[in-house]
Amino acid sequence: MTTDPIFFKNREVAAYRLLDILPIDKMKLEDWTVLSTSYGGYPIAKIIAKELNAQLDMMFSKKIYAPNNHECEIAIVTEVEEVLIHEELVKVFDISLDLIYGQSKFLYDNELSYEVNKFRDDRKLTNLNEKNILLIDEGLNTGLTMMACIKSAIKLGAKSISVATPVIPSASIQTIESIADDLYYVEKLDHFISINFYYDTLNELKFEDIETIKKD
Incomplete structure (x- = not known):
């Protein structure tokens, strides 16, 4: 082996x-x-x-995970609010797009914006x-x-x-x-x-x- x-x-x-x-x-x-x-x-x-x-x-970006599998990445949201979805996994897990976009907005508002502003002194x-x-x-x-x-x-x-x-x-x-x-x-x-x-x-x-x- x-x-x-x-x-x-x-x-x-x-x-x-x-x-x-x-x-x-x-x-x-x-x-x-x-x-x-x-x-x-x-x-x-x-x-x-x-x-x-x-x-x-x-x-900067944040990973969005499957609701029942917190090690499985199903989407990414970046600091410019670009959301990229792993379409095959989303279909397999039958995950709604509303959930993904809702989670991406939460991550942007509560984590990404903070890190971006702190890292670059409020410069995006x-x-x-x-x-x-x-x-x-x-x-x-x-x-x-x-x-x-x-x-x-x-x-x-x-x-x-x-x-x-x-x-x-x-x-x-x-x-x-x-x-x-x-x-x-x-x-x-x-x-x-x-x-x-x-x-x-x-x-x-x-x-x-x-x-x-x-x-x-």
Whole structure:
């Protein structure tokens, strides 16, 4: 019996592995904004943004779970009120759209707005016109969050949108590539388990942690 290997010692190692495959020299000639799409992706995004001399920020989002299964993501709502629904799961669980949109509004009003305002000192992410956006995460599970963030960046008028992640399920590649300009990854896996399975150390980060990392 074989097991999948650990690819990355920690987020810092994952960041430098990503830098090895990104066209850094070409990107340095352009103006980029690096957005992390999760708390866990923020330390990686910070290292890459520094290498690119790019602006660093977050694309905040919240997961909506199935009512009877709090580990099953059925939708994502982002800080620009973009709601992306996993239609197949919604049908399987027979979940009403009213419930999903009601929950997304609750999360936006009670969690997203607070985090966005606190992180950016009451400044919202409202305009990405003519900007090259690099979306970064520590890995993709279903790809639902990344898809929601890509659509949010499109909604905000981004000039181009690229995605970079250390590890990705093979099944998510075509979906991401269908709406992103470029996709960069270090490892792709046909039989994906979970993101933390491929890191030696991957401590959970919370909102308070990224506030601290931002100030470092």
